[in-house]
Amino acid sequence: MIVPRDASEIHSELEKAGRVSDYMELTELMVDTVQREESSGAHFRTEYQTEEGEAKWNHASFCCSSAWGWNNNPSSSMLNKEKLIGTLTPSVQSYK
Numbered sequence: 001m002i003v004p005r006d007a008s009e010i011h012s013e014l015e016k017a018g019r020v021s022d023y024m025e026l027t028e029l030m031v032d033t034v035q036r037e038e039s040s041g042a043h044f045r046t047e048y049q050t051e052e053g054e055a056k057w058n059h060a061s062f063c064c065s066s067a068w069g070w071n072n073n074p075s076s077s078m079l080n081k082e083k084l085i086g087t088l089t090p091s092v093q094s095y096k
Contacts, residue, residue, distance in 0.1 A: 028068060028077075036058075036062055037058055037061065037062075038055075038056060038057055038058035038061070038062050039055035039056050039057070040055055040057055040062070052096075054092075054094055054096070055092075055093070057090070057092050057093075059090040063083065063084055063090050064081045064082055064083050064084060065081070065082050065084060066079060066080065066081045066082075067079075067080050068080070
C-alpha cells in the first residue's frame with residue numbers, strides 16, 4: 001500500500017481498507033444470526049418453520065435485545081443479551 005505524502009491527495013487504498021472493515025462488521029452480524037434457533041420476521045430460516053411454512057418462533061430463548069461487545073480483540077468479543085421487559089406478551093405471528 002502506498003500512502004500519499006500530500007494530505008490533499010485522495011488515498012484510495014485506505015478507503016478500500018475501510019470498506020473491508022465494514023464488510024467484517026457485517027460478517028460478524030451475519031454469524032450472530034446463525035446461532036438464533038428460530039425464524040422471526042425478516043429473519044426466516046427454512047430449518048425453523050412450521051408444517052404450514054410459517055415462521056417458527058422461539059420466544060423462550062430469543063425474546064431479548066442482543067448486541068456484541070467490542071473490546072479490540074475479535075476472538076474475545078462478548079454477546080450481551082437483555083430480556084425485553086414490558087406489558088406485552090409475545091405471540092406467534094402469521095404472515096398469511
